[in-house]
Amino acid sequence: xxxxxxxxxxxxxxxxxxxxxxxxxxxxxxxxxxxxxxxxxxxxxxxxxxxxxxxxxxxxxxxxxxxxxxxxxxxxxxxxxxxxxxxxxxxxxxxxxxxxxxxxxxxxxxxxxxxxxxxxxxxxxxxxxxxxxxxxxxxxxxxxxxxxxxxxxxxxxxxxxxxxxxxxxxxxxxxxxxxxxxxxxxxxxxxxxxxxxxxxxxxxxxxxxxxxxxxxxxxxxxxxxxxxxxxxxxxxxxxxxxxxxxxxxxxxxxxxxxxxxxxxxxxxxxxxxxxxxxxxxxxxxxxxxxxxxxxxxxxxxxxxxxxxxxxxxxxxxxxxxxxxxxxxxxxxxxxxxxxxxxxxxxxxxxxxxxxxxxxxxxxxxxxxxxxxxxxxxxxxxxxxxxxxxxxxxxxxxxxxxxxxxxxxxxxxxxxxxxxxxxxxxxxxxxxxxxxxxxxxxxxxxxxxxxxxxxxxxxxxxxxxxxxxxxxxxxxxxxxxxxxxxxxxxxxxxxxx
Numbered sequence: 420x421x422x423x424x425x426x427x428x429x430x431x432x433x434x435x436x437x438x439x440x441x442x443x444x445x446x447x448x449x450x451x452x453x454x455x456x457x458x459x460x461x462x463x464x465x466x467x468x469x470x471x472x473x474x475x476x477x478x479x480x481x482x483x484x485x486x487x488x489x490x491x492x493x494x495x496x497x498x499x500x501x502x503x504x505x506x507x508x509x510x511x512x513x514x515x516x517x518x519x520x521x522x523x524x525x526x527x528x529x530x531x532x533x534x535x536x537x538x539x540x541x542x543x544x545x546x547x548x549x550x551x552x553x554x555x556x557x558x559x560x561x562x563x564x565x566x567x568x569x570x571x572x573x574x575x576x577x578x579x580x581x582x583x584x585x586x587x588x589x590x591x592x593x594x595x596x597x598x599x600x601x602x603x604x605x606x607x608x609x610x611x612x613x614x615x616x617x618x619x620x621x622x623x624x625x626x627x628x629x630x631x632x633x634x635x636x637x638x639x640x641x642x643x644x645x646x647x648x649x650x651x652x653x654x655x656x657x658x659x660x661x662x663x664x665x666x667x668x669x670x671x672x673x674x675x676x677x678x679x680x681x682x683x684x685x686x687x688x689x690x691x692x693x694x695x696x697x698x699x700x701x702x703x704x705x706x707x708x709x710x711x712x713x714x715x716x717x718x719x720x721x722x723x724x725x726x727x728x729x730x731x732x733x734x735x736x737x738x739x740x741x742x743x744x745x746x747x748x749x750x751x752x753x754x755x756x757x758x759x760x761x762x763x764x765x766x767x768x769x770x771x772x773x774x775x776x777x778x779x780x781x782x783x784x785x786x787x788x789x790x791x792x793x794x795x796x797x798x799x800x801x802x803x804x805x806x807x808x809x810x811x812x813x814x815x816x817x818x819x820x821x822x823x824x825x826x827x828x829x830x831x832x833x834x835x836x837x838x839x840x841x842x843x844x845x846x847x848x849x850x851x852x853x854x855x856x857x858x859x860x861x862x863x864x865x866x867x868x869x870x871x872x873x874x875x876x877x878x879x880x881x882x883x884x885x886x887x888x889x890x891x892x893x894x895x896x897x898x899x900x901x902x903x904x905x906x907x908x909x910x911x912x913x914x915x
Contacts, residue, residue, distance in 0.1 A: 426777050427453055430625035432600055432615060432638055434459030436577050437748025437765045438631035439584035440479075444769045446591030447483050449776060457588075458596040458615065458623055470688045470695045471499060471675045471759035472572040474518050475851070479766045485587065491912035493583045494575040495691045498673045498904060500556040502758070506679040507864060509812045514863030515674065516758075518570040519552025521855050522890055528872035531858050532842060535868060536875035537887055544887065546862055550855075551894045560901035561673040562911075567897060572759070574675065574688045574695070596623065600632070603642035611743045612638060627743050627777070630750040639736055639746035646737040647752075653805050653828070654733040654755055655821065656683045660710055661697040661727055664720035666690075673904040677757060678717075681705070681816040685717060686756070691914040693723060699755060704818045731755070733801075739793040740786045745772055754797060757804050763851065767796060795849025802831040803852050803860070810835060810864040835866070842868035 429445060431438050434457060442457045480487060490496070501517030508514070522530030534546055547553050552570055555561055563569045585595065598617035606613045614624045630638035639645050651657060666689065676687040683700035698714040705713070711726050735752030739745065746752075747768050754760060771792055775785040809827050813819040827835075830847070834857070837843055844857045878886065902910075 424626060424780055426626045426780070428625045429453055429455050429627045429629065430615065430623050431455065431457040431629045431631055433457075433463075433631035433633065433748075433750070434581060434585070435631060435633070435748065436581050436584075436762060437750070438629075439581045439588060440762075440765050441629050441631065441747055441769050442588040442593045443483055443584040443591075444479075444773060446588045446593040448773060450591045450593070452778065454594070455588075455592070456594045456596060456623060456625070458598055458600065458617065460599045461597065462599065470577055470690070471502075471574050471686075471756075472762050473759055473851075474570055474572045475763055476572060476766060479770070482770075483587070488912045490580075490583060491573065491575075492915045494573075494579040495693070495914040496573045496575040496912070497671050497690055497908060498561045499572045499574050499675060499759075500552045500561060500569070500673045502675045502677055503556075503672075504677050504679075504807070504860075504863060507677070507684075507807060507811060507813075509865065510815065514859065515547060515553050515556055516856060516859045516863065517547075517550055517553035517556060517674075518572065519550040519855070520570075520853075521546060521553075521859070522549040522887075525874065528874050529844070529854050529858070531862075532871040532875040533878070533883065533886070535842060535871035537883055540880055540883070542884065542887070544891070546859070549887070549890050549894065550859075551897055554894050554898050555901055556672070556674045558898060558901075559670060559672055559904055560898060561904040562901050562907040567900070571673075574690055576690060600637060603638055605642060609742070610643075612642060627745070627781075630744055630746040631748050633749040634731065634753070636736065636746060636750045638744050639741060639750055643741050643744055645741045645746075647732075648734050648737055649732060650734040650754075650801060651732060653801065653825070654808070655701045655703070655818070655825075656699045656733070656755055657731060658702050658707065658710065659697050659699045659729045659731065659756075660707070660714050661695070661729065662714065662718065662725070663723040664694045664696055664718050665723060666693055667720040669905050670903075671905050671908065675759065679813070680713065682710075682818040684757070685714065687718075691908060694718075694720065697756075699757070701818055704816070735794075735797050738786075738790050739768060740772070740789045743781055745789075751793075752797060754801050754804055757807060758800070758852075760800050760804075760851070764797065764800070767851075768793065792849065795847065796851065797849075798828070798830070799847055799850045799852070802828060802834070803850075803857070805831055806835070806857075806860060807864065810861065810866060812865050835861070838868055839866055840869055842871040 501515045505513040602616035604614045612628045614622045671689045678685045682704035686697045688695035696718045808822040844854045
């Protein structure tokens, strides 16, 4: 079915990070051809805890021409070089999943094959020794210039980010309407959304609607009944408690901390002037009250907000684009925040939609392509997150025993067994995490491959030793020259 009506008026329902990212991108990149209106209510609080990102957000900002220093000052942002996973594989162990490339690769095999071969020769080193970003993170350092680049993302204040994008969007003609949506009106013939009625009885007509109304999915679910694919059997955590604290020292680690506990995990996200804290847990194994106490017992510094409980169901809408409605952010689904992918999924959804933008009318082919790509991307992210829970040696609580024994998707089971048996990782089309990421997590969680690619043994022992030590030496020399993360923030983008 093709709807040949030209798309001129796009209405975004809901603000927050999702709404304003969509408004900023559409306003800047296709705004000359369409009218963009965003409706939001100051009375409806946004979740506002999506405070960590992954590196592709920098590409999004470049695309929009956003000044990085201005953005970082406005959102009190700090740099993020990766995530420190503590007590995940076993208690009292930790590893960093970093954004950097580890070592150097050759045509037949990635660097980890050479490293695995070196272990068989009795050479003592950690896989982490060969990654610049990871070593910088461990030493609390971060800086960059043209001669010495580094791969990074941000920790940011999500509420301030939405306001920053709101101001940015204004310059590109995006119109903001204040109001609560009370009714979604559909066309009797096509079932498409026709307009939104607001609490003052005014209506907003549109040709296309973007649902950024959070978990409620006011348009995509309540009006269009799109359906939801529940992933709770794979990702058992269903609750989170968030609280902000004052920073207690000048040391701002350039990484997120993820600390496993008996029924889930705790996050620590250091911004310039405060720390975002939260506990993600499974309510079958921990009550809200006990979870709140556990979080408050394990944070430092004065609390700035009241702890609030957020309930969620991991999974995805069966379609991200249905009829003349696109769902973004929490309205499109939720894969828990373990690898900071929420903002990335908003960004990639907006960009994918703009590439398929239905200027001359909506086609089933465009809808189907969007949904196919979204499914591939979100299922790969899901598998990567499930990996952290499944591949664990922890059996000290009912929750971890459940995770160890749960069935996982065939796609993930294959990746795990392939790495265990051969040391190989092959990426799927929709995989946003690189081979390095999969290897860092699988090794970090305790998998030791039985084999590695024999290309690694073609180097003589002396050559291999020289090869490895030169990489290590270069990294050490680069890290030594770096200032502390805090010093670089003060010079580059002190918070407003």
